Amino acid sequence: MKRKIEKAAVLGAGVMGAQIAALLATRGIEVILLDVLAQEPTDEERSAGLTLPDAEVRNRIARAGLQSLGKMGPMVSFGSIPEDSISFGNFEDDLAKIADCDWIVEAIVEDLTVKRGLLKRVDQYRKPGAVASSNTSGLSLAAIAAHLSEDFRQHWLGTHFFNPVRFVKLVEVVPTQDTLPEVTQSMLDLFTINLGKGAIIARDTPNFIANRIGVFNALQTIKAMMRWGLTVEEVDELTGTIMGRPRTATFRTMDLVGVDTILPVARNVYENAPGDEMRDLFIIPGFIQKMIENRWLGDKTGQGFFKRVEGEGKRGQAWALDYKTMCYRPRQKPDLPVLEEAMKIEDIRERIRFLAYAEDRAGAFVWETLSALLIYSANRVPEIADRIVAIDNAMKWGYNWQLGPFETWDALGVQRAVARLKAEGREVPAIVRRLLDSGNDSFYRREG
Known part of the structure; x- marks a missing residue:
């Protein structure tokens, strides 16, 4: 009807x-x-x-x-x-x-x-x-x-x-x-x-698809930033257009939507998805809690991860937050040589693969964030969606990513990614194991 x-x-x-x-x-x-x-x-x-x-x-x-x-x-x-x-x-x-x-x-x-x-x-x-x-x-x-x-x-x-x-x-x-x-x-x-x-x-689960995956990715990114000692500027360089994501990347996006908006979304997963194997990741990091307490919420309060201070030019000078000291300082140009090589690669799949397997600090960060994202997304089927294409489209249509998580599995090379996960002693998601056991080595079949 x-x-x-x-x-x-x-x-x-x-x-x-x-x-x-x-x-x-x-x-x-x-x-x-x-x-x-x-x-x-x-x-x-x-x-x-x-x-x-x-x-x-x-x-x-x-x-x-x-x-x-x-x-x-x-x-x-x-x-x-x-x-x-x-x-x-x-x-x-x-x-x-x-x-x-x-x-x-x-x-x-x-x-x-x-x-x-x-x-x-x-x-x-x-x-x-x-x-x-x-x-x-x-x-x-x-x-x-x-x-x-x-x-x-x-x-x-x-x-x-x-x-x-x-x-x-x-x-x-x-x-x-x-x-x-x-x-x-x-x-x-x-x-x-x-x-x-x-x-x-989407299935009737906490935060449905896009926000469940998106907030996990943001919190995992913050965790990896702290682990590898990167600055907020370096992270935004590594999580923006170079990765097929919006140019506002991670922290500029949080400033735009409001730093505090992550709090109820993360709390919803933590309180209502007790079986989530990554549940503890949804506990907001202490420095983010402090930012919220200080009302450093982004554009709506005039400062968040970035702020402008009086100086030369009509808009003043952009400063960035040092999350270790909780003080602002002039923005620093990221010192990541691998980015220069990555920018020469036009194909987004090849570029992501190059960055993920790069043998430097930036590559270690990209691999840690991407691999966690791919494992988490794979483990959410069929919890949040019956079809992988729904998860990929949710991230492309809702978060403006060029590639969804399962398209990114294919970009990295499923067999190569699995081999590295096993070498690191990490568990391979069941849906990925079934894919390889069936004789396939990609989630999608590319024409031509």
């Missing part, structure tokens, strides 16, 4: 909810955007003669959420949104309006109790057969809907968009054991055909 989504309700007008509403509106879907009730008029509203009973006051928070997108720059802004394609309301006055919606998207605060409370009310108004979903980035979908009606649970799943919604291709579709297969398929079709997204199916 082909499901038509003509009208949607987005619950929550924060950064993500407002962007989701804007995306749907630009794709021809009528949207009602709801948020909490404003408690009192602003001075500007009072000057205009408005009082609390006026809808313009009561619905201000939902309306302001959408308006704020235009102030966040071109990466977030959706430009011109069709007039009258989005209406506004609040959870107290307007929740009953969801009754004629084909899809209801919850995008409120990442708090299990708060989500349950709102969705219990949603269940009273939602029409039978309407899809309901959450944009949670890692909470259990089954736990959120555990006490709701059977029809709700059959039409309930996760639809995790990534920020900025306009440009990041990935959407993780997360069904539960109760979700009807046709509901999952209809949402996959909606995302890929109507919304132009790259949709993958």
